[in-house]
Amino acid sequence: MTEEQPTSRQGRFWRRALALTIDTLIVSVAIAAVGITLSLSTGGRIRVGEALISQVECFKLDRTYPEITLPQGFKPTATARCVRSFLGRSYDWYLFVQRKVESGAVSYVTNLTYPLDPGGAVARPIYLDNWLFVLLVVSIFIQERTEGKTLGKRAMGLRVQSLGSEPRSGRQIAIRLLRFAYLVPMQAAYAVGSITALFAVLGLSALIAAITVGEFLRAIRRGQVPFYDRMAGTEVVRAGR
Numbered sequence: 001m002t003e004e005q006p007t008s009r010q011g012r013f014w015r016r017a018l019a020l021t022i023d024t025l026i027v028s029v030a031i032a033a034v035g036i037t038l039s040l041s042t043g044g045r046i047r048v049g050e051a052l053i054s055q056v057e058c059f060k061l062d063r064t065y066p067e068i069t070l071p072q073g074f075k076p077t078a079t080a081r082c083v084r085s086f087l088g089r090s091y092d093w094y095l096f097v098q099r100k101v102e103s104g105a106v107s108y109v110t111n112l113t114y115p116l117d118p119g120g121a122v123a124r125p126i127y128l129d130n131w132l133f134v135l136l137v138v139s140i141f142i143q144e145r146t147e148g149k150t151l152g153k154r155a156m157g158l159r160v161q162s163l164g165s166e167p168r169s170g171r172q173i174a175i176r177l178l179r180f181a182y183l184v185p186m187q188a189a190y191a192v193g194s195i196t197a198l199f200a201v202l203g204l205s206a207l208i209a210a211i212t213v214g215e216f217l218r219a220i221r222r223g224q225v226p227f228y229d230r231m232a233g234t235e236v237v238r239a240g241r
Contacts, residue, residue, distance in 0.1 A: 009237040011158040013220060016236060022152035027136045028052065028129075035128040039091040044118055048129045049094075051086050058082040058096060065095060067122050068114050071195055074099055081120060082113075093118055110195070130190045133183040145173045149239065159239040163225070168234060175232035179216075182208035 011019075035048030058080040070076070077100045084092040095114040100107055117123040143150040148168060149159040160176070162168050186205040192198050216226045225235050 011236040011238055015156045019152035019156040019158055022155050023150045026151055027139055031128050036086050036091045044125055046126045047092050049092055049127050054084050054086050056082055056084050133187050137180050141173055145170050157239050158236055160234055160236055163233050163235055172232040172234050176228050178228040
């Protein structure tokens with residue numbers, strides 16, 4: 001861990017948060033574009049589940065799905081076969097199952113979806129947006145390693161540099177990725193098989209994210225760099241000043 005002191009030109013929280021938002025939006029749009037294109041060319045075997053602009057149309061079921069096993073104790077109150085489309089072109093087909101429980105004046109709603117093929121049969125497609133977080137982190141690593149800034153950081157006037165006089169290294173940029181540790185359980189949420197486990201991993205992700213943001217804010221108030229920058233020997237500064 002380096003003993004070098006940060007400069008006075010550190011990028012503040014909201015500037016960095018906006019940069020990450022821009023980077024996430026760019027990767028999301030790219031994934032959606034590729035996923036819709038591949039869905040049209042592969043018959044839905046490779047697709048995305050969401051696009052930023054899409055239309056959803058649902059229909060009454062005209063068949064049963066005995067091959068689908070609902071979670072234990074889950075009693076549906078509504079079912080439908082749904083299709084997502086972009087500019088009139090269908091790219092995602094799924095079975096929609098909803099459970100709605102009334103408790104006084106409060107309603108508890110749980111929605112489940114199961115992918116179908118264009119003909120309505122149960123399918124096992126590859127959803128590219130399930131890999132959003134992985135692709136986002138890879139994109140950020142490549143851009144920070146080669147340019148010292150991502151497209152989001154460039155838009156917000158930020159760049160990554162070493163605390164010392166040495167140029168930044170791939171090892172330093174890799175260590176900085178510890179700030180995305182909360183994405184590990186979030187990514188694992190796609191593989192869990194029960195609602196209870198899903199809430200557990202998402203809760204763990206939220207806890208790690210809260211700790212990371214809290215430590216970041218504490219460090220900035222004290223004129224320090226966050227823990228991942230201290231470990232990497234780097235800092236994020238305002239570019240061109």
